[in-house]
Amino acid sequence: xxxxxxxxxxxxxxxxxxxxxxxxxxxxxxxxxxxxxxxxxxxxxxxxxxxxxxxxxxxxxxxxxxxxxxxxxxxxxxxxxxxxxxxxxxxxxxxxxxxxxxxxxxxxxxxxxxxxxxxxxxxxxxxxxxxxxxxxxxxxxxxxxxxxxxxxxxxxxxxxxxxxxxxxxxxxxxxxxxxxxxxxxxxxxxxxxxxxxxxxxxxxxxxxxxxxxxxxxxxxxxxxxxxxxxxxxxxxxxxxxxxxxxxxxxxxxxxxxxxxxxxxxxxxxxxxxxxxxxxxxxxxxxxxxxxxxxxxxxxxxxxxxxxxxxxxxxxxxxxxxxxxxxxxxxxxxxxxxxxxxxxxxxxxxxxxxxxxxxxxxxxxxxxxxxxxxxx
Amino acid sequence: xxxxxxxxxxxxxxxxxxxxxxxxxxxxxxxxxxxxxxxxxxxxxxxxxxxxxxxxxxxxxxxxxxxxxxxxxxxxxxxxxxxxxxxxxxxxxxxxxxxxxxxxxxxxxxxxxxxxxxxxxxxxxxxxxxxxxxxxxxxxxxxxxxxxxxxxxxxxxxxxxxxxxxxxxxxxxxxxxxxxxxxxxxxxxxxxxxxxxxxxxxxxxxxxxxxxxxxxxxxxxxxxxxxxxxxxxxxxxxxxxxxxxxxxxxxxxxxxxxxxxxxxxxxxxxxxxxxxxxxxxxxxxxxxxxxxxxxxxxxxxxxxxxxxxxxxxxxxxxxxxxxxxxxxxxxxxxxxxxxxxxxxxxxxxxxxxxxxxxxxxxxxxxxxxxxxxxx
Numbered sequence: 001x002x003x004x005x006x007x008x009x010x011x012x013x014x015x016x017x018x019x020x021x022x023x024x025x026x027x028x029x030x031x032x033x034x035x036x037x038x039x040x041x042x043x044x045x046x047x048x049x050x051x052x053x054x055x056x057x058x059x060x061x062x063x064x065x066x067x068x069x070x071x072x073x074x075x076x077x078x079x080x081x082x083x084x085x086x087x088x089x090x091x092x093x094x095x096x097x098x099x100x101x102x103x104x105x106x107x108x109x110x111x112x113x114x115x116x117x118x119x120x121x122x123x124x125x126x127x128x129x130x131x132x133x134x135x136x137x138x139x140x141x142x143x144x145x146x147x148x149x150x151x152x153x154x155x156x157x158x159x160x161x162x163x164x165x166x167x168x169x170x171x172x173x174x175x176x177x178x179x180x181x182x183x184x185x186x187x188x189x190x191x192x193x194x195x196x197x198x199x200x201x202x203x204x205x206x207x208x209x210x211x212x213x214x215x216x217x218x219x220x221x222x223x224x225x226x227x228x229x230x231x232x233x234x235x236x237x238x239x240x241x242x243x244x245x246x247x248x249x250x251x252x253x254x255x256x257x258x259x260x261x262x263x264x265x266x267x268x269x270x271x272x273x274x275x276x277x278x279x280x281x282x283x284x285x286x287x288x289x290x291x292x293x294x295x296x297x298x299x300x301x302x303x304x305x306x307x308x309x310x311x312x313x314x315x316x317x318x319x320x321x322x323x324x325x326x327x328x329x330x331x332x333x334x335x336x337x338x339x340x341x342x343x344x345x346x347x348x349x350x351x352x353x354x355x356x357x358x359x360x361x362x363x364x365x366x367x368x369x370x371x372x373x374x375x
Numbered sequence: 376x377x378x379x380x381x382x383x384x385x386x387x388x389x390x391x392x393x394x395x396x397x398x399x400x401x402x403x404x405x406x407x408x409x410x411x412x413x414x415x416x417x418x419x420x421x422x423x424x425x426x427x428x429x430x431x432x433x434x435x436x437x438x439x440x441x442x443x444x445x446x447x448x449x450x451x452x453x454x455x456x457x458x459x460x461x462x463x464x465x466x467x468x469x470x471x472x473x474x475x476x477x478x479x480x481x482x483x484x485x486x487x488x489x490x491x492x493x494x495x496x497x498x499x500x501x502x503x504x505x506x507x508x509x510x511x512x513x514x515x516x517x518x519x520x521x522x523x524x525x526x527x528x529x530x531x532x533x534x535x536x537x538x539x540x541x542x543x544x545x546x547x548x549x550x551x552x553x554x555x556x557x558x559x560x561x562x563x564x565x566x567x568x569x570x571x572x573x574x575x576x577x578x579x580x581x582x583x584x585x586x587x588x589x590x591x592x593x594x595x596x597x598x599x600x601x602x603x604x605x606x607x608x609x610x611x612x613x614x615x616x617x618x619x620x621x622x623x624x625x626x627x628x629x630x631x632x633x634x635x636x637x638x639x640x641x642x643x644x645x646x647x648x649x650x651x652x653x654x655x656x657x658x659x660x661x662x663x664x665x666x667x668x669x670x671x672x673x674x675x676x677x678x679x680x681x682x683x684x685x686x687x688x689x690x691x692x693x694x695x696x697x698x699x700x701x702x703x704x705x706x707x708x709x710x711x712x713x714x715x716x717x718x719x720x721x722x723x724x725x726x727x728x729x730x731x732x733x734x735x736x737x738x739x740x741x742x743x744x745x746x747x748x749x750x
Contacts, residue, residue, distance in 0.1 A: 005408050005412075008405035011400075020395075021396065024386070024575070028378075028384070029383070032383070033688070033690060034680075034690060037378065037380075038383075067441075067603065070602050071442065096594055100602070193604075200399070200606070200609075201608065217449060217479055219471055227445045227475070228444075228446055229383075229384060229443060229570060313413070315410075
């Protein structure tokens with residue numbers, strides 16, 4: 001199988017697996033325990049936290065480990081709702097967990113920031129204008145979109161918010177481990193997780209202030225900001241994966257992989273001219289290509305199923321909303337045509353994906369198009 | 376090191392490690408993904424859920440995977456608070472996560488059920504009497520206490536609650552994987568986690584109704600009752616550990632291990648007559664011995680540190696409250712003497728602990744007592 005669904009989850013890296021297995025044997029005590037075995041586990045947590053802090057560029061004390069980006073997003077929005085009476089502004093293309101948590105925690109007091117049609121990037125003029133007239137509880141703009149790979153101008157959104165003294169929240173789940181995370185640590189709140197770049201599932205984090213209101217209470221773990229026995233092996237393994245990715249990011253790996261992506265797009269446009277790449281004119285992640293296939297196919301499932309039979313694991317959009325046959329809120333916000341979701345395919349490469357894998361996808365798409373009468 | 380702190384966390388079992396490593400290579404896709412790799416991961420989750428359901432004796436549809444018992448407890452109490460205006464009754468010896476969540480979610484509307492002094496079991500007469508006069512939102516009584524190993528009469532508490540139509544919540548974190556979980560599935564709400572019996576940290580569950588209010592929202596995972604990408608490898612690994620433990624529980628392993636515990640207690644009382652075993656007259660877990668050491672030692676840390684130097688990893692109580700030098704609420708509720716927490720040591724064995732390990736602890740305790748002038 002050629003796996004092109006890394007935005008849903010990235011298979012565990014060899015380094016992460018090794019770190020996990022090692023940690024489960026060497027660091028098997030509870031970090032809160034009063035003996036040396038516990039202290040060793042606690043020290044390993046510190047090292048992992050320092051690793052993440054170095055990547056994001058913020059003090060380790062501002063980082064809280066969680067069970068994943070969804071828990072982190074829920075915790076941040078609960079914290080903001082509990083500590084402010086204002087309105088939450090969030091981009092219209094945020095991940096479903098941000099939208100669902102906003103609906104729950106900011107009922108009647110959240111609004112969506114528009115994105116530039118077709119482009120898919122948050123409308124900074126609209127944000128800037130709104131900030132001149134109103135003062136929200138916080139602004140949330142993701143770093144990169146999970147469905148389209150469109151990179152958001154989060155640095156500029158962050159700076160605009162800072163000028164107005166408004167807390168800025170950034171969902172970096174699809175960014176960290178794919179691109180250099182420098183500057184993310186300057187956001188007030190950041191959420192992310194490890195399984196999007198080859199760490200294990202079940203590990204996430206929050207960059208947050210020290211007076212963060214815990215969503216999960218109980219023991220004094222994480223300086224009182226998230227109770228529950230820490231997943232030491234998972235956290236250590238995540239840090240190993242992050243170190244591996246940050247080292248690769250520092251080489252020319254990104255440029256090379258961006259070229260593979262663009263060659264695939266070029267070849268695809270030539271082979272199937274009816275295909276539309278979503279957000280083609282926006283900066284996009286090197287690993288993600290979201291396309292609208294030609295309209296001949298009557299149902300998006302058929303493309304995915306056909307590709308699956310041809311040995312390609314791709315997606316129809318967010319794994320968190322696939323299965324639900326409703327239109328993608330991301331495409332709607334981007335105004336990418338009525339019924340477009342039905343023709344959406346997302347290819348998301350990983351760190352182990354090769355140039356040849358992209359060629360394999362292209363060949364499979366050609367076959368699928370033939371079989372579906374979509375050429 | 377001789378590890379006697381399994382109630383804090385149990386090292387990963389060999390079967391659990393093998394299952395995790397296998398799952399991270401064979402089941403590396405997102406269970407929500409629309410391709411066959413995703414379907415395989417989803418099917419593995421179903422098998423694991425069926426395994427837990429068989430252990431607890433409830434429909435698999437009533438089980439939700441979480442990141443741990445603390446998250447589960449928080450979610451259950453949030454759900455109950457959101458769906459009722461009544462009072463929460465909980466035993467005075469519940470885990471800190473239940474107490475903290477009760478204080479947060481039932482402010483001014485929770486009360487503690489007393490335990491029988493010295494014995495440490497919840498006072499069923501008091502519960503029965505209270506239920507005749509009042510109708511709480513729910514009653515929470517743990518299955519077995521983490522600090523003392525005292526087994527609670529949860530089956531009778533559950534039946535009393537059922538007679539009065541009151542939801543019953545049981546914290547089975549220290550029970551499941553140590554004793555047969557039959558009957559737990561008949562409780563309305565049960566929480567537990569895997570790392571207490573040799574599964575990985577970061578995996579917990581809730582037995583709950585199908586209309587459970589999610590604490591973490593976002594994607595449609597877990598039938599809308601807990602959003603976030605499932606920790607497939609962790610869950611599969613947990614199920615492997617549970618199967619292993621349930622198989623052992625079905626043999627005479629428990630009787631044998633209970634005899635080891637009791638022989639240790641007998642030898643300890645002979646060697647250090649000033650020692651008091653907490654809850655000695657109550658039914659207790661086969662793995663746990665909580666003792667008050669003779670008063671010569673002025674600080675509980677010293678016993679733990681001394682033992683640590685002698686190669687024994689033990690605890691001073693709950694890992695979730697150690698580090699905080701405050702009296703144990705469990706000992707206070709049991710009325711086990713002023714200042715008793717300072718002399719508390721908890722030895723908690725695991726599935727790999729041998730009879731010889733108990734002898735090693737005894738010898739170390741004798742040495743420590745000599746060195747501390749506590750004989």
